[in-house]
């Protein structure tokens with residue numbers, strides 16, 4: 338589910354700044370705990386996976402999987 342709080346303004350991808358992990362909010366799983374990330378103020382918005390990769394973010398294995406392997 339897209340998020341409109343914290344740093345998020347409805348972007349497709351949410352990065353966890355502390356763990357350097359990227360989540361796909363259109364395929365979010367309960368194990369992603371994205372609300373906790375926003376609550377902890379570790380959320381970074383991304384519009385594309387490429388953008389996140391350039392900043393060394395890794396795919397969340399629950400909602401994206403290891404597509405880059």
Ligand SMILES: [Zn+2]
Pocket residue numbers: 359360361365366368369397398399400401
């Ligand atoms: Zn995830």
